[in-house]
Amino acid sequence: MKDGISYPLLLAGLGLATVVLFVVSLLTGPAGISFFDSLEALLSGRGGAAAIVMQEIRLPRAILGVMIGASLGLSGAALQGYLRNPLAEPGLLGISASASLGAVLAIYTGLSAAFSLALPLMALAGAVGAVLLVRLLAGRGAQTITLILAGVAVTSFAGAMTSLALNLSPNPFAALEIVFWMLGSLKDRSMTHVWLSLPFILAGWAMLFQVGRALDALTLGEAAAATLGFRLERVQALVVLGTASCVGAATSVAGAVGFIGLVVPHVLRPLVGGQPGRLMPASALGGAAVLLAADIAVRVIAPERDLKLGVLTALIGAPFFLWLIFKLKREAA
């Protein structure tokens, strides 16, 4: 790259930001444990209650922040590259909302209590269903507007079904949880949730990272990519399953967090020269950093209120989305 910073430097910078925010996340919480005490408690496991707070409450929260943020950033970059559509994103395409619906059905029917893997699996199924439905509604090589409309339709439907399922639950707490499933939160998650979602998230990452070069080739058009020897069916299967696996698992433990998959790839794209293959690792790191920052902010702004993550990401993401629409309109004109 001629202008701007070099690619390895960009990755190093994003990686450093993620590490710093990870540590800050570990140090943020209502129980005022001092810097050295908390690190010692975390690493040594000594110090009774402080060690439990660090190892069982704050550590899973920070780890999930990295896993989920990276999944959203990565799948946003992959979807935008694969669909060659700047507005493609798990949230806008209804993938997150449908994963929420799958998770809700797993939890509130009692299925996940009997069989804990049902939670990520059902969320994954919901996510796959959403991708297939959006593809079916919008058709191949769909225009931006058609794709987004299909996403809106799937999101509203999944949201309505989620609300219905929660309202029908005999447990009165369930209806209050609609907000969590729509906006997401990392409050009071545990290592159980890390272990439950980690295999699916890693599998999703592995699938998405395989398509980097194919997506680079796709920027030249489908025919060109095919002549370069990329099998498009395989690419599609990897993008769909990879996104569904990591976004599904992420959503099943933290609810639907919007806009990270949209904003992060856009901000980073000019810095990597517009190549999807280079954008994906950068977006994964960027997504992790942004989600960690959002999760720190919810705890600093309103420590005892359980402000939802989606509220913060939407505060940044929604104006950005509007700006993007204006930009696309200008380019089209």
Next chain:
Amino acid sequence: MTQRLWNNAGLIAAMVVLGLSGGGPQPAQANALPKRIVSLNLCTDQLVMMLAGPERIAAVSHLALDPKLSVLAEYAKRLPITYGQAEEVFLHEPDLVVAGSFHLNPTVDILRRLGIKVEEFASADSFAGIRENVRRMGRLLGTQEKAEAMLAEFDSRLARVERQRVARPALAALYYANSYTSGADTLAAEVVERAGFNNLGTELGLKGTAELPLEMLIMEQPDLVVTGLAYDAPARAQEVFEHPALAYLERRSKNTAVPENLWICGTPYTARAVEALAAVRRSLPAETAAVADPAGAQPAGSPFERR
């Protein structure tokens, strides 16, 4: 037009009602006693069922049937229920409707406009509030003697607990679904305190029902954790009861649950919640967790003085 007629009718009826109840010092003439009472609120349900005979109760709320919430759930099975909609209530032709007053209630407004006498009860957030509500319900239903007898038993149960109370309070944390707790000015806090505990929420300066972050609960290491209502049907809100960090706390603190129906509403039965917790207090070792802790496990600068 019709609307205005109804409004006028409501107004006149309201004036009549006000005139009746505000006029004499003793409004409890036998013939003026309500005979078709409808209760719209879980807590007024309990008081009505305790103080009026079933023949005078036209309907209670559907929550009165839930044994987790209602002390008289078995009794409520004999009674008609409503889901609190004005239409259903009106069809019961009530001569008295009792309702909760904790939120804006459009149903109550409609019923008043239809000329029905509605009495609103604030939920009791203290033992004084319980006595007040029981007496007021007794006056409304003309069963003052019954109300006084129930309060006498209530007071004697509380007095017995008071006599057996362990001198030094232990620390108890109320921990509900979604990491909520009760702070100062709540019925639950008063129950806990009367049973011989300091209430963690109150100690932390929380007021009303407020969020208690799990890590605060862990750091404060209370002697007793009183977990709140959990339904059989799953919900995320209840997952916090299975959090590994809470499991750690439960290994070193005592963990208990008190039947929610005893104290979700302030009634004379709330004395039994005090008795249950007082029994737990007596079962704790005289020297509570503050002393049993290994050095260093206590957070530095803990705001709690347990001695």
